[in-house]
Amino acid sequence: xxxxxxxxxxxxxxxxxxxxxxxxxxxxxxxxxxxxxxxxxxxxxxxxxxxxxxxxxxxxxxxxxxxxxxxxxxxxxxxxxxxxxxxxxxxxxxxxxxxxxxxxxxxxxxxxxxxxxxxxxxxxxxxxxxxxxxxxxxxxxxxxxxxxxxxxxxxxxxxxxxxxxxxxxxxxxxxxxxxxxxxxx
Amino acid sequence: xxxxxxxxxxxxxxxxxxxxxxxxxxxxxxxxxxxxxxxxxxxxxxxxxxxxxxxxxxxxxxxxxxxxxxxxxxxxxxxx
Numbered sequence: 001x002x003x004x005x006x007x008x009x010x011x012x013x014x015x016x017x018x019x020x021x022x023x024x025x026x027x028x029x030x031x032x033x034x035x036x037x038x039x040x041x042x043x044x045x046x047x048x049x050x051x052x053x054x055x056x057x058x059x060x061x062x063x064x065x066x067x068x069x070x071x072x073x074x075x076x077x078x079x080x081x082x083x084x085x086x087x088x089x090x091x092x093x094x095x096x097x098x099x100x101x102x103x104x105x106x107x108x109x110x111x112x113x114x115x116x117x118x119x120x121x122x123x124x125x126x127x128x129x130x131x132x133x134x135x136x137x138x139x140x141x142x143x144x145x146x147x148x149x150x151x152x153x154x155x156x157x158x159x160x161x162x163x164x165x166x167x168x169x170x171x172x173x174x175x176x177x178x179x180x181x182x183x184x185x
Numbered sequence: 186x187x188x189x190x191x192x193x194x195x196x197x198x199x200x201x202x203x204x205x206x207x208x209x210x211x212x213x214x215x216x217x218x219x220x221x222x223x224x225x226x227x228x229x230x231x232x233x234x235x236x237x238x239x240x241x242x243x244x245x246x247x248x249x250x251x252x253x254x255x256x257x258x259x260x261x262x263x264x265x
Contacts, residue, residue, distance in 0.1 A: 015264035022261060030247040035240070044251045048258055055259055108232040116242040125239055144237045165202075176229075176236040 003067060011059050018058070022051055025071055028146075032072065035141050036079045036134065038126045046082075050074045065155065072146070073156045076138050083134040090133035093174045108180070128178035132171055139164055140171035 001009070001017070003024075009017035029050050034043035053074045061070060114121045129137055135157075142153040143164065154164045200220075201213040220226050247255070256262045 015261060018259075019256065019261040019264040022255070022259060023265070026252065026255065027246050030251065031245055034245045035243070040245075043245070044247065044254070047247065047251070048255055051255060051259055108228065108235055114239075116239060121239065122243060125243055129240070141240075145240050172233050172236065175240070176233050179236055179239070180232060 004063065007058070007061065007063065007067060011061070018055065021067070022054075025068065026051075028068065029071055029075055032141065032146060033075055033079065035129075035145060036076075036137060037082075038130055042082075046075060046078050049078050053078075069148075069152055069156060072142060072148070076142070076156055079138070080134055091131045091174070093132070093136065093170045108183070124179060124182045128175050128182075131178065132174055136167050136171040136174070139167040140175070143168050144172070 001020070003021075006017045006021050006024075010021055026047065030043055030047045033046035033050070034040065037043055037046065050071060054071060061067070116122065129140075132140070138157060139153060139159070142148045142156060143150065148156070150161055150164050150168075153159070153168075154161050157164070159167070200216055201208055201210070206213045220230075253262070256265060
């Protein structure tokens with residue numbers, strides 16, 4: 001059964017169709033939630049909240065956007081709400097000159113090829129992205145990691161296209177600089 | 186997941202799209218001329234690409250227990 005038929009069946013109360021939809025997007029949503037919060041328990045909690053919202057509001061889903069876009073939006077909003085409750089301070093990334101200074105443009109080709117299975121590299125990536133405020137983190141993850149378009153990312157985050165591009169540029173530059181500094185040590 | 190090799194044209198599209206310019210605009214032509222000659226810029230774009238690639242490849246999946254808890258919370262345990 002294709003996705004549209006599954007949605008219609010699930011909206012009509014077919015539990016098997018609903019279970020199929022959940023299974024189809026479970027890995028995507030868990031992985032996206034993990035990439036935002038870098039914590040398995042929080043990722044599981046966010047995944048549960050996302051699918052509970054989906055089940056509750058599925059009848060209102062009108063199919064104008066993709067189901068995946070709708071789920072990404074619920075997940076992103078849930079994560080942003082959680083972060084706003086904590087009111088943690090994040091590194092400011094408003095200064096372009098500091099992000100792209102000549103001294104930070106090291107040649108990475110001299111760095112030995114690193115596998116993502118390397119735990120040290122995973123730790124570096126976790127630490128770098130956690131310094132980035134969630135508003136920037138979500139744009140980077142949706143656009144660059146999940147591969148969504150600038151327009152889709154804008155719809156999910158409620159940002160204009162120039163704002164998505166600006167946040168993406170700064171997030172990329174910040175993460176590159178953080179990783180580069182770790183390699184230099 | 187395997188990602189395609191990034192070409193100079195991809196980089197130019199990316200840079201010019203960020204600037205809101207088309208590939209043949211005077212600003213993009215000037216940027217291309219600079220990029221062709223500048224090792225620093227080439228290193229910068231390569232390292233940004235490597236950064237994105239690291240995060241793309243860093244994937245995790247929910248455990249079987251996480252899956253079971255989710256289906257149970259949603260009341261779908263018997264519908265799988």
